[in-house]
Amino acid sequence: MIKHLPIFIVLAPLLGAVLAALTSWYRPKLSFPIVLSGLFISCLSSFCLIFNILNSESGVIHYQLGGWGDKGEYGIVGIQITVDYLNGLILTAVTIISLLTAIFSSQSVNRELAGQQRYFFALFSLLVTGLLGITITGDIFNLYVFMEIAALSSYALIAYGKGRSYMASFNYLIMGTMGACLYLLGVGFVFVKTGTLNIENLSLLIPQTLQTSQTVFVGFVLIIVGAWAKMAFFPMHGWLPNAYTYAPTASGALLAPLATKVSVYAMIRIMITVYSIDYVLKSPNIQTAALLLSSIAILVGSFFSLTQTNLRKIACYFIVSEIGYMVGGAWLANDPGLKGAVYHIIADAAMTSALFMVIGCILFRTGQVELKKLDGLFYKMPITFIALVITMAALIGVPPTCGFFSKFYLIQGAAQAGTWHFVGALLISSLIKAVILFRIIEIGYNKVPNPAKEGNKTIPRDEAPISMLIPTLIVTLSLIALGIFTDTLITDFIAKALPEIPAP
Amino acid sequence: MEEAQATPFWIVIISSMAAVLISLCRRAPNIREAIIFLAAIIKLALLLMLVPGVLDGKLYTFTLINLLPNVGLSFKVDGAGLLFAFVSVTLWIPVTIYSIGLLRPKNDLSQTRFYSCFSIAISSAVGVAFSANLLTMFIFYEILSLSTYPLVTHNQDDEAIKGGRKYLIYLLTTSVGLALPAMIIVYQQTGSLDFMGGGVFKDQTSNTLLTVLAVMFLYGFAKAGLMPFHAWLPGAMVAPAPVSSLLHAVAVVKVGVFSIIRIMTGIFGVDKLANTPSLTMIICIIAGITLITASLIALSQDNLKARLAYSTIGQLSYIILGVGLASESGIAGAALHIPMHAVGKITLFLCAGAIYEACGAKYISQMNGIGRKIPLTMIAFFLGSLCVIGLPPTGGFISKWYLLNGTLDSNQQWAFVIFLISSLLNAAYFLPITYKAFFAAPSDESKYNKASEPSMLMVIPMLLTATGCLLVFFFSNTMYQFVEQFLNVYAKSN
Numbered sequence: 001m002i003k004h005l006p007i008f009i010v011l012a013p014l015l016g017a018v019l020a021a022l023t024s025w026y027r028p029k030l031s032f033p034i035v036l037s038g039l040f041i042s043c044l045s046s047f048c049l050i051f052n053i054l055n056s057e058s059g060v061i062h063y064q065l066g067g068w069g070d071k072g073e074y075g076i077v078g079i080q081i082t083v084d085y086l087n088g089l090i091l092t093a094v095t096i097i098s099l100l101t102a103i104f105s106s107q108s109v110n111r112e113l114a115g116q117q118r119y120f121f122a123l124f125s126l127l128v129t130g131l132l133g134i135t136i137t138g139d140i141f142n143l144y145v146f147m148e149i150a151a152l153s154s155y156a157l158i159a160y161g162k163g164r165s166y167m168a169s170f171n172y173l174i175m176g177t178m179g180a181c182l183y184l185l186g187v188g189f190v191f192v193k194t195g196t197l198n199i200e201n202l203s204l205l206i207p208q209t210l211q212t213s214q215t216v217f218v219g220f221v222l223i224i225v226g227a228w229a230k231m232a233f234f235p236m237h238g239w240l241p242n243a244y245t246y247a248p249t250a251s252g253a254l255l256a257p258l259a260t261k262v263s264v265y266a267m268i269r270i271m272i273t274v275y276s277i278d279y280v281l282k283s284p285n286i287q288t289a290a291l292l293l294s295s296i297a298i299l300v301g302s303f304f305s306l307t308q309t310n311l312r313k314i315a316c317y318f319i320v321s322e323i324g325y326m327v328g329g330a331w332l333a334n335d336p337g338l339k340g341a342v343y344h345i346i347a348d349a350a351m352t353s354a355l356f357m358v359i360g361c362i363l364f365r366t367g368q369v370e371l372k373k374l375d376g377l378f379y380k381m382p383i384t385f386i387a388l389v390i391t392m393a394a395l396i397g398v399p400p401t402c403g404f405f406s407k408f409y410l411i412q413g414a415a416q417a418g419t420w421h422f423v424g425a426l427l428i429s430s431l432i433k434a435v436i437l438f439r440i441i442e443i444g445y446n447k448v449p450n451p452a453k454e455g456n457k458t459i460p461r462d463e464a465p466i467s468m469l470i471p472t473l474i475v476t477l478s479l480i481a482l483g484i485f486t487d488t489l490i491t492d493f494i495a496k497a498l499p500e501i502p503a504p
Numbered sequence: 505m506e507e508a509q510a511t512p513f514w515i516v517i518i519s520s521m522a523a524v525l526i527s528l529c530r531r532a533p534n535i536r537e538a539i540i541f542l543a544a545i546i547k548l549a550l551l552l553m554l555v556p557g558v559l560d561g562k563l564y565t566f567t568l569i570n571l572l573p574n575v576g577l578s579f580k581v582d583g584a585g586l587l588f589a590f591v592s593v594t595l596w597i598p599v600t601i602y603s604i605g606l607l608r609p610k611n612d613l614s615q616t617r618f619y620s621c622f623s624i625a626i627s628s629a630v631g632v633a634f635s636a637n638l639l640t641m642f643i644f645y646e647i648l649s650l651s652t653y654p655l656v657t658h659n660q661d662d663e664a665i666k667g668g669r670k671y672l673i674y675l676l677t678t679s680v681g682l683a684l685p686a687m688i689i690v691y692q693q694t695g696s697l698d699f700m701g702g703g704v705f706k707d708q709t710s711n712t713l714l715t716v717l718a719v720m721f722l723y724g725f726a727k728a729g730l731m732p733f734h735a736w737l738p739g740a741m742v743a744p745a746p747v748s749s750l751l752h753a754v755a756v757v758k759v760g761v762f763s764i765i766r767i768m769t770g771i772f773g774v775d776k777l778a779n780t781p782s783l784t785m786i787i788c789i790i791a792g793i794t795l796i797t798a799s800l801i802a803l804s805q806d807n808l809k810a811r812l813a814y815s816t817i818g819q820l821s822y823i824i825l826g827v828g829l830a831s832e833s834g835i836a837g838a839a840l841h842i843p844m845h846a847v848g849k850i851t852l853f854l855c856a857g858a859i860y861e862a863c864g865a866k867y868i869s870q871m872n873g874i875g876r877k878i879p880l881t882m883i884a885f886f887l888g889s890l891c892v893i894g895l896p897p898t899g900g901f902i903s904k905w906y907l908l909n910g911t912l913d914s915n916q917q918w919a920f921v922i923f924l925i926s927s928l929l930n931a932a933y934f935l936p937i938t939y940k941a942f943f944a945a946p947s948d949e950s951k952y953n954k955a956s957e958p959s960m961l962m963v964i965p966m967l968l969t970a971t972g973c974l975l976v977f978f979f980s981n982t983m984y985q986f987v988e989q990f991l992n993v994y995a996k997s998n
């Protein structure tokens with residue numbers, strides 16, 4: 001049983017999706033509990049798995065799908081699932097967040113998508129399957145398959161939003177397909193030269209014997225660019241803001257924190273395991289370009305967020321800038337930079353999740369999230385408002401929230417590499433987010449003079465329903481908890497997940 | 505001698521716990537305020553428990569949790585930190601009495617928020633005082649900025665919002681834009697953020713880097729009010745009187761200068777400062793310019809609170825200039841000037857609030873002849889101004905004595921002159937206020953006929969702090985013992 005733990009993580013939501021779709025023909029109400037239990041099993045298995053990894057000596061767990069194991073001279077033939085510290089950590093984060101988002105979204109789906117819930121939750125579960133598959137797999141072609149599963153279900157999830165969401169979803173489809181094609185092409189190049197798709201085999205072959213091969217290098221570039229398109233890295237970010245803004249609340253809350261972050265994981269996996277840090281360092285042109293683009297992404301995302309009036313759009317542009325943080329951190333290719341990038345995957349998943357959940361709560365009660373119509377929000381929804389402020393503080397990087405520590409490592413990495421434009425971009429983006437936070441506070445808290453004061457009309461309290469509020473609060477408080485346990489996270493997980501990089 | 509003990513942590517956290525209780529007792533004002541006094545007394549008692557050990561030369565340390573490899577959320581209590589914490593907590597009590605006297609009769613419904621934010625601010629000020637490393641200090645510094653924002657915007661009108669915006673923009677921009685990268689560079693260069701006697705830098709660290717870092721730190725901790733990052737201070741004066749008094753005379757600005765003292769002695773190290781003339785020069789020049797300019801601006805202000813604010817900016821630079829002198833008595837003077845100026849300035853701010861409550865006068869030109877109507881308030885004001893100017897028998901005299909000594913020890917005669925000029929300017933902008941209040945004929949006889957002393961709850965705290973100005977003079981030797989312990993750890997290590 002324990003041996004089969006890794007596959008349960010992917011299988012549970014997949015079966016959940018299929019069962020939910022089937023049962024919905026005669027009992028639509030059943031689809032939500034089925035999906036929820038699937039996600040719960042997946043979450044539980046990922047917890048067991050991470051403990052197994054912590055207790056195992058090598059820190060890696062292999063699982064051969066269907067028993068197609070090592071075939072001697074041919075290497076590993078079948079699809080292999082490999083879980084180490086890096087993806088074990090991200091798997092746990094993905095399962096927890098998707099479980100909480102599922103609980104969060106039941107009410108809003110019932111209201112926004114009345115009558116369509118049955119397929120919605122099946123697709124929801126399918127998307128989670130795709131994301132978990134990308135994270136868990138040890139095979140670069142299999143990664144592509146899961147990437148497409150996730151992408152196809154997310155196109156549908158976004159198009160549920162009606163109106164402008166069709167167009168947004170279509171844009172996403174074009175960009176996503178292009179990204180996937182580039183990735184697949186890259187995989188083809190690598191396969192031609194190496195004859196294997198297994199990440200472990202590749203990690204033995206490429207850094208040692210194929211360092212100078214042009215084919216492998218082109219494959220590398222294609223794969224990286226494909227992953228960039230998938231994660232909405234500048235200048236391929238155009239699809240993201242509209243797609244996530246016009247999607248239904250529940251789709252946004254699931255896609256925004258997880259979809260892009262998992263692509264970042266895929267990129268880091270390709271960079272540090274399939275190729276290697278040495279390989280990355282030996283292509284300085286790409287490194288320079290990636291770092292420059294990261295800085296631009298951070299600045300563009302931040303400045304565009306400043307010009308928006310819709311809170312959801314602002315949040316979407318935040319994602320664009322946060323992607324810049326992670327890509328930049330990874331491409332610094334030094335110890336603190338990579339630690340910061342991996343830490344930021346976890347931290348940003350939690351931050352974005354909290355942000356979209358808070359926005360969902362506001363949307364549920366007031367029906368809109370235009371910034372200037374949020375006046376008096378504090379008096380109407382005090383808990384939601386405080387959660388919003390904490391989340392924004394984390395995005396700015398106010399200690400002791402997790403956002404501070406990721407920024408700490410990223411800046412340290414950039415200082416070590418002497419990439420000062422990246423430092424500047426990080427700081428400017430922090431300050432811009434601070435401006436937005438003050439705007440929110442001024443509108444939501446100060447603009448309406450204390451309603452309890454004599455003569456002012458009182459604003460009735462109208463907090464979001466408890467099933468939305470509790471997941472929101474859990475995620476929000478986790479921002480502080482993650483920050484406080486940074487040391488544990490870094491030394492016990494992330495440091496072990498990364499290859500040793502000697503300090504210069 | 506270091507001794508691990510959890511008391512420092514409890515001292516820091518106790519007023520935050522009080523903040524939670526305060527916000528729960530929204531509907532029972534008496535219980536709410538009783539909690540504040542209880543928390544303050546417990547906090548003082550715990551502080552007193554540490555006194556004998558610290559005077560014995562002990563350093564109480566406590567690490568709550570490791571945040572980064574090699575850097576934890578840790579506390580370390582030494583003489584200067586204890587002294588600073590002691591002053592903040594002691595002054596918390598009269599200010600609370602004053603706030604009750606000021607806010608309750610107005611039926612101000614944001615009182616609960618006011619008191620709980622206030623408690624958190626005290627927590628973070630003590631947190632800064634007890635921090636064992638730069639990261640812990642930075643965390644408490646930021647919590648202080650955020651928790652005082654609702655206090656600055658307490659009135660929630662346009663002016664308050666504008667002041668609050670300025671407050672946060674100045675403080676956050678500088679701390680995120682300058683102090684944070686400086687801190688990370690220190691960590692990247694040395695792998696440590698702990699405050700240690702002799703500093704953390706290796707000997708071969710280049711002077712240019714040190715100077716750049718020093719400037720980043722000086723401006724990064726903008727609560728110290730160095731020009732040109734001082735404008736938030738006059739802007740934040742829109743807050744109610746108790747907020748201005750405790751936060752902008754004691755907790756907030758003093759946290760700024762205290763942080764700079766800590767960084768200069770614990771990160772750079774006194775020896776390194778003394779041996780790097782370019783470093784001390786730049787600190788002294790920045791502080792010296794601020795000192796004189798702020799005093800001159802204060803002279804031209806007619807709004808009493810604005811005059812006090814600019815006077816604060818000037819006095820803070822005394823402290824930084826004292827550190828920049830990098831001599832033992834200079835640093836001693838800087839560390840002593842924190843409590844001395846605190847009692848003096850808090851009295852002045854409380855009086856300014858009381859004058860406004862009693863006579864409705866905001867501007868100094870309106871204050872002719874009010875001394876006869878509100879004699880107690882104006883006597884307190886007089887004592888407070890003596891302390892800030894630095895005349896005996898008030899505490900300000902002692903700290904200026906050490907500062908002037910410091911200038912001679914490190915052979916910086918020009919700083920001696922600057923201190924003297926500034927003291928004269930202080931006298932020029934403070935003494936006429938009292939003189940005119942008592943002896944000048946009111947411009948409009950009938951205007952203040954009905955004016956009388958404000959409620960006893962406001963007068964008593966003022967008189968308490970005014971007496972404090974005298975007491976710190978007579979007990980200055982005890983205070984010096986704390987500073988001496990601090991000097992033994994940081995200034996005499998090598």
